[in-house]
Amino acid sequence: MLINALLKRTGIGIATLLVVSILIFIGTSVLPGDVAQIILGQMATPDSLAALREKLGLDQPGYIRYFLWLGDLLTGDLGYSKAGAGAGTIGTPISEMLAPRLVNTLRLSGTVALIAVPLSVSLGLVAAMYPGTRLDRTVTFATLSLISLPEFLVATFLVLILAVHLNWLPATAYMSGDESGLQLIRALAMPTLTLVIVASSQIIRMTRAAVLNVMSSPYIEMAILKGVPRSRIILRHALFNAIGPIVNVVALNLAYLVSGIVVVETIFAYPGLAKLMVEGVQTRDLPFVQACAMIFCATYVALIFIADMASILSNPRLRHPK
């Protein structure tokens, strides 16, 4: 039963990825714009345009182009940039443009995850373990206020306080690519802090709700009535049942990070993939935007998949079928 559920969910995941790729392809093909014209520019003649179009496969019907694109994608050929988008010129292979920026974005998101997850899960747990106490109410109030704040507000306040008034950190995250150690930390600090604040408030609230939900189960009441000490109730009875929902919460919020990172990279001029993608949108570089969108969406789908797997695995009915 468990294997069935897992396989089914995997199948849905793959199907979703395919559908997403179709949607993205359609979205960017609404206005194909003439890639050939742009690449050849002033030197275009009707013959050379036709030849280039044929070479690029632009003269073929939509669905064939889709499968060609998909095939290229899966073998790692991401195509050529139409407009250069700030990190290359027209005709630069997209994978070259992408790679260093992707590394930066992974650095940022990795750091955020490493800090935010342990911090917020613990806070959410503690708040749920002692509900109604001053600690709990403080945590609840703080997260409630922070949750309504958009990333750019948190970011602007952080810049105002930390960079302008206290001068502790630089206001932008300009990196030349070979920083390390303290330099790297200083550049990463503000974007990381912004994302950690925004992501944490969600994770704390949802963890707290998930654990409270477990704590109000009848078997927990039974454990109290049996005189089981509080620490054992939490660690042995509650935690097992709460792990699934907690992993679910964490995965969902990491997926949310995919969109949050776009604003944060822009506001801090952090040289990551999201910022490059925004520039690509501004210059209408469709092939580039397509490739970036696939990367971000694939990550998103993968994280949601993990979240669902956690839910399935933590369902005791599926784990011990009888």
Add this chain to the structure above:
Amino acid sequence: MAALLEVDRLVIDAQTDGGALVPIVKGVSFDVAPGEVVALIGESGSGKTTIALSALGYTRPGLVFGSGEVRLHGEDVIALEPERKRRLRGGRVAYLAQSAAATFNPALTIGEQVTESAVLHGILTQEAADARAV
């Protein structure tokens, strides 16, 4: 002979959304002698489980003790500090729920849960408890 359990003018209140207290157990009194079996009979929602749980010094979320005492061997269990209450539950007074399904934690084995209380209160060792359980 002194009663084992004395419920003395027990009042239990429910907290409404607005914070007001509404009494749902209004001054119940009865005694249970050693070896005696006492049955509380009433419609659903009349407060039978609530009264029974008070013998463990416990109220469900949303309920509070109003006034009155519940005495086990002459000692009021409602007024006990938390650690003594904990030792009382499962140690001197046990509760069996009417629905077994609700009692058991799906994440743990039944064996562990059945023997847990006895072992934690130092009444039996784990092996002895396991032997008795089977």
Add this chain to the structure above:
Amino acid sequence: MSSIPDNPAEPQTQESYDELPDAPPRRRIRFSWSGKLGIGIVAFWLVIVVIGPSIAPYDEADILDEALFVVPGSDNPYPDTDFQPPSRIVLLGTDYLGRDTLSRILWGARVSIGISLAATLIAYLVGITLGIAAAVGGGKLDSGLSRVNDAFLSIPSIMLALVVIAAVGSTIPLLIVLTGLIYATSVFRIARSLGLDVTVSDFVEAARVRGEGLWWIITREILPNVAMPMATDFGLRFVYVILFISSLSFLGLGVQPPTSDWGSMVRENLAGLSYGSIAPLVPALAIATLTIAINMVVDDVSAHAGGRLAKRML
């Protein structure tokens, strides 16, 4: 043998079976202090949407004259007009071009709030219609709509918006329709799930057995019961839409200058932060007060509807 005497003076009233109450009884909502504060703030901004431009001291595009800022007694007849701090002339200071921040906020309210409201309404119109249709229609209609919806839900909203804007550019009507459709996906899910819950309940069964038509069932049985949860969802959805559109404007992909819009204002004046100007902060705060206020109201309404458990979750 005793018999219960009939009172002949009182005729038996015929129970009218065709006037059964079909909506749950409404208890008055009691708002906490935060809920009341929230309502106040939301009402304030709605009023500003209507009268903002009329009470603004300057026009939104007015670049202020330097003469206004000459310090009496100083020998500089041409002071800088950009990023001026708040003073009696400009209550909230000026922005990067020398325009009055307060006026731009007042003018911008109708754009920022208006666009978001329009988009949310579209999201609701489309989402509820399709959601309830799927719930009541069932079968192929339901699975078809749900599959399409799930596909769109698998793409983060911002990515979808970026892709479409890259292809067709950004105009205000496009922004409204695009955002509306993106958020219609979440509304669809909720409307469908609520519709399903209600559809299988007894009173809808009874209505079906009585021979009531689909339209009657939807309007008289289903809608009154889904109204309250949907109202709280509307508030939450509105907040997401406001933040989404502001973020797009902040990226330069939403409302285009010179139209004043709170998100774009944050973007334009970002450089002012290093001068300690509040120019980028004021629009950001405007957005924040609105979204927090709506959240406070929604919390109260959902606690009322959901009862004790919902309050505990807060």
